[in-house]
């Protein structure tokens with residue numbers, strides 16, 4: 001570093017966060033546990049930080065972005081499936097009839113996910129996701145989905161990594177839906193992504209090996225599935241976990257059960273103007289018992305409207 | 319770097335390897351793919367190296383070391399199971415009757431593994447493995463098991479990491495049997511271990527969350543299970559893979575299918591004096607069709623007797 005006067009003042013590691021108790025809590029935690037003289041010091045190998053994705057690292061309204069991918073896949077595959085024109089839940093998708101689609105229930109939604117996510121190889125699915133994520137636009141925000149990530153959370157990921165935390169995604173979203181783009185967008189390697197998965201099958205394929213994606217659930221990485229997924233993929237309890245809904249409560253409790261000092265972060269979607277505002281009654285990202293427990297246990301609950309100067313990276317240039 | 323004359327000669331990155339075509343092939347590969355001017359350059363994110371464990375990073379004779387752990391667990395648990403005295407396969411274990419034990423077949427061996435590995439929590443199992451690995455001795459070598467790792471392979475792991483490869487274990491052994499000690503012994507973090515696993519269940523346990531280990535197979539990380547496990551945990555094809563038996567062939571083929579330049583390494587156990595010599599007819603670590611395919615495809619097959627100056631780290635001081 002140079003000896004210029006500016007280098008005396010430490011740069012703000014979280015420039016898109018407003019000063020206040022939440023920003024201070026995060027910075028104090030990191031400074032404390034990385035100080036080898038502190039009783040709360042955490043060895044580098046234990047500095048595991050896990051982040052939910054939908055609603056925590058990027059937006060999730062009006063429906064999970066992966067579901068838009070599935071709907072686009074139904075339309076792309078419709079020519080091969082003429083029977084879909086008269087068969088629910090496909091009919092509703094092809095007619096852009098969202099109310100009817102939402103009435104198809106969990107079984108209908110699962111059918112859409114399986115028929116659009118399985119039946120191909122891992123390499124083929126990777127290509128499909130890449131070309132979709134590079135081009136598709138959010139219907140309300142009119143932005144590519146990867147533009148709808150949260151700038152303050154990108155800074156938090158960087159800040160943790162600069163302090164030798166290993167950052168992971170632990171999401172209910174599909175692991176193979178996230179892996180193609182999270183390296184570039186979040187700086188999180190593919191092997192540090194935990195997500196919902198389907199079963200696979202290896203085929204030697206006459207010397208050109210492939211892995212086929214089967215229409216059978218492997219792991220639902222939500223609620224109880226989050227600590228299960230953390231144990232399966234990471235093998236130790238995190239010391240830092242961030243989420244935004246009741247589906248993250250088990251992950252935050254698992255982190256809280258770490259005998260090492262730990263930090264639990266909840267994102268509360270309170271900004272109806274810049275993003276969306278929803279919590280206890282939302283059909284997506286319901287945040288109800290998690291909010292009560294966070295308050296009771298003194299976990300850090302981010303108020304998006306108050307705590308974040310900007311939401312999305314593109315606002316930096318506005 | 320300093321200008322001292324000694325710095326002109328580069329240190330040998332693989333000092334326990336004898337000079338020769340195999341050592342040269344490894345070093346040339348690494349130098350080539352990390353040279354940004356080379357047509358074979360591999361970006362850092364793709365520098366994934368996967369290593370089998372039993373017979374590749376440590377010895378595996380006369381039986382897999384994890385099986386010695388299971389036998390010791392049977393003996394430790396026998397007081398709680400008086401019925402085992404007269405019930406196979408436990409009777410054979412308690413009477414140290416190996417011939418009868420080996421006649422119990424796959425079903426008997428699986429029963430021993432399940433009754434000694436499941437039925438506890440992940441934290442409890444971690445403690446059991448730690449105290450066993452810290453104290454138990456190999457019956458023939460009279461050394462702790464972690465002393466029976468291969469010094470040349472430790473150097474290879476270091477060499478790859480020094481060149482920004484991310485090193486993983488991909489083993490048929492139990493993932494939770496390996497995780498407690500591989501960080502200290504191989505420098506491989508817990509979350510970079512892929513192995514066979516059993517299913518688990520999360521229990522809130524009145525505010526003290528636990529994960530219970532169930533007597534149900536999740537993944538058998540051997541043969542076809544290796545590419546499956548690599549896809550599940552790592553999410554991309556490796557560019558370097560090392561194994562020692564037919565159980566690694568699918569992993570090496572999967573690596574070979576990487577469009578990027580890749581390296582396939584087989585360890586051939588040829589040293590009956592310093593370690594063990596076995597291949598085509600062995601009941602442990604059978605190396606038969608893998609050996610034929612390696613020769614046919616020009617993969618690198620290490621001859622332990624010829625290529626390695628020493629086998630175990632403790633030989634450095636002898």
Ligand SMILES: [Ca+2]
Pocket residue numbers: 052053054055056243244245247285
């Ligand atoms: Ca979420």
Ligand SMILES: [Ca+2]
Pocket residue numbers: 370371372373374561562563565603
């Ligand atoms: Ca092996």
